[in-house]
Amino acid sequence: MTHSQSARPRAVVTGVAVVAAGLVATAAFAAAKLRYPAAPRSAVVDDYFGTKVADPWRGFENLDSAATKKWVAAENALAQPWLEALPQRAWVKERLTKLWNYERFGVPKKAGGHYFYTRNDGTQNQSVLHVADSLDAPGRVLFDPNTASKDATIALARFEPSHDGRLLAYSLSDGGTDWEIWRFRRVEDGVDLPDELRRVKFWQMSWAPDGSGVYYSRYPARADGHGDDAARPAIYFHRLGDPQERDALVFAVTDHPTRAPSAAVTDDGKLLVVSIYEDTRRDGVVLKDLSRPDGHVTKLFTGFDANYNYLGSDADTLYFATTAGAPNWRVLAVDRAAPSAASARTIVPEAGEAIESAGIAGGRVLVSYVKDARNVVTLFERDGRRVGDVALPGSGSAANFEMKDTDPEVFFSFSDYLAPTRILRLDAATDTVSAWRTPKIDADTSAYVTEQVFYRSKDGTKIPMSITHRRDMPRDGNQPVLLYGYGGFNISLTPTFRPTVLAWLEMGGVYAEANLRGGGEYGEAWHDAGTVTRKQNVFDDFIAAAEYLVHEKYTRPARLAIHGRSNGGLLVGAVMVQRPELFGAALPGVGVLDMLRYQYASANARQWSGDYGLSEKPAEFAALYKYSPVQNVKKGVCYPPTLVTTADRDDRVVPWHSYKFAAALQAAQGCAKPVLIRIETRAGHGAGKPVWMQIEDFADQWAFAAQALGMPVPARAVPGAAGGV
Numbered sequence: 185m186t187h188s189q190s191a192r193p194r195a196v197v198t199g200v201a202v203v204a205a206g207l208v209a210t211a212a213f214a215a216a217k218l219r220y221p222a223a224p225r226s227a228v229v230d231d232y233f234g235t236k237v238a239d240p241w242r243g244f245e246n247l248d249s250a251a252t253k254k255w256v257a258a259e260n261a262l263a264q265p266w267l268e269a270l271p272q273r274a275w276v277k278e279r280l281t282k283l284w285n286y287e288r289f290g291v292p293k294k295a296g297g298h299y300f301y302t303r304n305d306g307t308q309n310q311s312v313l314h315v316a317d318s319l320d321a322p323g324r325v326l327f328d329p330n331t332a333s334k335d336a337t338i339a340l341a342r343f344e345p346s347h348d349g350r351l352l353a354y355s356l357s358d359g360g361t362d363w364e365i366w367r368f369r370r371v372e373d374g375v376d377l378p379d380e381l382r383r384v385k386f387w388q389m390s391w392a393p394d395g396s397g398v399y400y401s402r403y404p405a406r407a408d409g410h411g412d413d414a415a416r417p418a419i420y421f422h423r424l425g426d427p428q429e430r431d432a433l434v435f436a437v438t439d440h441p442t443r444a445p446s447a448a449v450t451d452d453g454k455l456l457v458v459s460i461y462e463d464t465r466r467d468g469v470v471l472k473d474l475s476r477p478d479g480h481v482t483k484l485f486t487g488f489d490a491n492y493n494y495l496g497s498d499a500d501t502l503y504f505a506t507t508a509g510a511p512n513w514r515v516l517a518v519d520r521a522a523p524s525a526a527s528a529r530t531i532v533p534e535a536g537e538a539i540e541s542a543g544i545a546g547g548r549v550l551v552s553y554v555k556d557a558r559n560v561v562t563l564f565e566r567d568g569r570r571v572g573d574v575a576l577p578g579s580g581s582a583a584n585f586e587m588k589d590t591d592p593e594v595f596f597s598f599s600d601y602l603a604p605t606r607i608l609r610l611d612a613a614t615d616t617v618s619a620w621r622t623p624k625i626d627a628d629t630s631a632y633v634t635e636q637v638f639y640r641s642k643d644g645t646k647i648p649m650s651i652t653h654r655r656d657m658p659r660d661g662n663q664p665v666l667l668y669g670y671g672g673f674n675i676s677l678t679p680t681f682r683p684t685v686l687a688w689l690e691m692g693g694v695y696a697e698a699n700l701r702g703g704g705e706y707g708e709a710w711h712d713a714g715t716v717t718r719k720q721n722v723f724d725d726f727i728a729a730a731e732y733l734v735h736e737k738y739t740r741p742a743r744l745a746i747h748g749r750s751n752g753g754l755l756v757g758a759v760m761v762q763r764p765e766l767f768g769a770a771l772p773g774v775g776v777l778d779m780l781r782y783q784y785a786s787a788n789a790r791q792w793s794g795d796y797g798l799s800e801k802p803a804e805f806a807a808l809y810k811y812s813p814v815q816n817v818k819k820g821v822c823y824p825p826t827l828v829t830t831a832d833r834d835d836r837v838v839p840w841h842s843y844k845f846a847a848a849l850q851a852a853q854g855c856a857k858p859v860l861i862r863i864e865t866r867a868g869h870g871a872g873k874p875v876w877m878q879i880e881d882f883a884d885q886w887a888f889a890a891q892a893l894g895m896p897v898p899a900r901a902v903p904g905a906a907g908g909v
Contacts, residue, residue: 218266218858221258223847224251230780233802237780237815241844245781247832252843256832256863259846263860267827272897273887276687279898280879282626283683289607289621291584291595296349298371300326302340309336309874313343313354315371319609319620326374327354339872345371346395347451351424353389353398359833360867362386363411366400368424381428383411386788387446393453397423399434401446413786413835419447419458435472435481442790443468450497451589455520457494457502463794464673465708465715467492469504471523484518485525491708496544496589501566503549504528505542512707513539515549517566531568538707540676543585545612546592550574552582554676554706556636557648557699559583563615574610575617581678587612595620600679601652601695602629602686625686631655632689634679639732642724645701645713649729650679651738653694661737664693664893665744667730671700671722672751672795674711684882691890691898694738698729700755702795716797717807723758730759730766745769745889750837751776751795757813757845760824769892770826771885772813774834777841779812780805785838814841817848822855825892827885831867839863860888 228242244252267273290302290311299319302311310330314323332338341364343354352371355364366381366389387401402420403411418436422428435458437443448457454475460468469485469492485492490508495515497503502518515532518524532542537553537560544550548571549564559582563571576582580600587594592613599605604623610616634652641647657663666688670677677699685695699705702714702722714722730746733739746767748756753775760770776782776792780799783790790798797804809815817823826849830842846861853859862884867873873881889895 220850232805241847244840244843259861260863263862267884270887270891272890273883275897276886277883279687284875286623286625288623291586291597293586295345298349300345309876310339336874337866344389346391347393357872361835390447390449399447417444419445462488463791465794484523495542507708510534511709532564543587544589545587545594548612557678557705599681601634604681641728647725649698651696659737661740663739664895665739667696668747669698669700669726669755670752671702671714674704676704700725715795726759727763741766742768743893747771749773758811761813761816764823767824769889770824773829774837776837777845778814779808814844814848817852819852820854825857826859827888828861831864
């Protein structure tokens with residue numbers, strides 16, 4: 185990395201301030217000498233069905249106000265030198281830099297005899313897009329995002345090659361925003377076409393089979409020309425060579441205020457499969473006939489009673505995965521000649537394990553199940569006859585499947601907690617697996633082991649948890665443990681390799697990952713049990729995980745840190761407020777923390793209501809108000825050492841959630857334990873974040889947690905770090 189890439193912008197502080205911060209940090213990890221900036225207050229009080237709720241931090245919702253910007257600058261000026269003075273930080277940063285320095289690859293997409301994939305040589309902040317003419321041929325660079333900005337904060341968000349592989353659609357995200365700019369490049373010579381698509385995010389893009397253009401979902405424009413994500417997107421067709429303003433409207437939802445459509449074209453180009461997203465538990469599907477001039481629309485699944493995911497097609501049949509009548513999902517076949525929900529037939533029935541993903545490859549149906557938070561992949565014939573399980577390298581995560589309806593060649597990733605992500609190739613015709621790329625890291629992980637345990641939550645529900653630690657770890661009740669969780673949006677936590685976790689293990693820590701309700705580990709029933717008025721189950725599951733780790737003598741509360749991001753940031757915020765005495769440190773990242781007002785940030789935030797509910801409804805308000813972290817901070821309570829992290833450009837979970845929570849904690853803290861907030865600039869929710877910025881972020885978080893839990897600097901300390909600063 186260059187110097188400009190490896191050093192984040194810092195507030196200007198004096199040498200005296202740095203030394204003072206170091207003394208505070210290294211002495212008793214106390215906040216007695218921390219003077220928190222005064223947060224702007226207001227007298228806003230909302231009335232929810234007769235319950236008066238004060239919101240003294242409402243002013244933070246104006247992110248561009250002078251008061252908000254002044255507070256952000258002051259908080260960073262306080263936190264940055266304090267964190268940099270922590271004795272463990274230099275070691276963590278150096279070790280993360282080395283652990284991230286390994287060659288790694290993305291899953292290839294195959295088109296027109298070409299293979300498109302990302303590669304990072306180990307030193308690059310952003311992975312580079314390559315194209316190769318065969319699996320064994322050396323790839324050539326097709327697009328390098330590292331050259332797009334000086335600080336590597338412009339990222340390649342997505343890419344889609346045309347069916348013949350002659351053209352590439354690729355999108356860029358600037359500074360971490362979810363908004364994307366789509367461009368088009370000739371594969372032969374790497375030259376961009378003049379076309380550019382804006383006001384796009386989230387929803388898929390699908391090429392017309394002849395390569396003449398793409399179907400995509402676009403948001404309407406605000407007065408300033410930017411996309412308006414408080415409104416609904418609609419599907420357009422962009423013909424290459426035309427300005428975006430001339431794109432043809434293909435489909436729009438006109439009978440519902442928030443449902444969002446996206447499009448996939450069948451391989452023969454005759455049908456547009458329109459998926460209509462309502463929330464995490466409800467979708468609809470309609471079919472638009474592209475072979476007819478009138479573009480006739482057929483309603484297929486329009487009851488919005490379950491999830492319906494389009495998988496692929498052949499000449500006679502459309503395939504879908506659904507939760508309709510099957511909380512663990514099943515696979516349906518629909519007759520293309522006379523498509524209807526009533527005539528849809530089950531070809532892969534619901535099983536005891538939940539389906540995580542599925543697709544069509546070379547005329548066979550591939551299904552990836554989750555069994556006790558590990559993946560099992562099975563092949564079926566189109567009539568539902570079971571072919572057999574795919575041979576995986578071990579117990580872990582199989583994900584990111586890339587396949588085509590008519591091609592048996594499938595690529596996917598495989599990962600566990602201790603080995604870097606491998607890219608595997610499956611021949612679906614013969615059910616054989618081979619390795620395409622197997623990365624090597626600068627570490628010996630043989631000293632560590634992952635064990636899976638099951639514990640009981642408050643209501644008796646059995647919850648799985650994975651614990652990774654040294655093989656010779658003593659069960660003496662005194663190990664420093666980092667407990668991670670998510671518990672939402674039907675997302676399963678399966679084993680994933682992260683350099684950050686390996687660094688934590690090398691610091692002498694234990695890493696635990698709990699599979700909470702609200703996720704997808706055991707299907708829709710498991711997900712549903714952690715949503716809306718049942719969200720407290722998620723927090724109870726996490727608290728029970730912490731109590732298990734203490735009871736089984738892995739650790740004690742003073743040596744137990746909790747970590748989570750996004751919905752996991754909500755998790756950490758909620759449980760640290762409910763059980764502050766149970767934790768030695770808390771790391772809530774980019775969290776949804778004001779649950780009474782999250783839905784007003786953007787249209788996509790309102791669509792989270794399938795998991796969270798809405799404060800606009802009496803029963804759901806009561807549930808939200810009971811656990812919402814911002815509203816449940818109590819004056820005079822001793823909260824654990826807390827480092828809140830967010831980014832000023834996060835337009836998914838807007839940073840005012842973190843601002844409100846940090847301000848509330850700082851104002852209420854009843855003891856000398858520190859409460860800091862780290863606000864990254866030129867970053868968003870996390871996707872596309874350059875490596876240098878991730879290293880700085882986790883160096884701060886892990887050093888903070890290590891100091892709070894009393895972890896010494898590892899023996900392999902960097903020069904000058906062992907004795908502090």
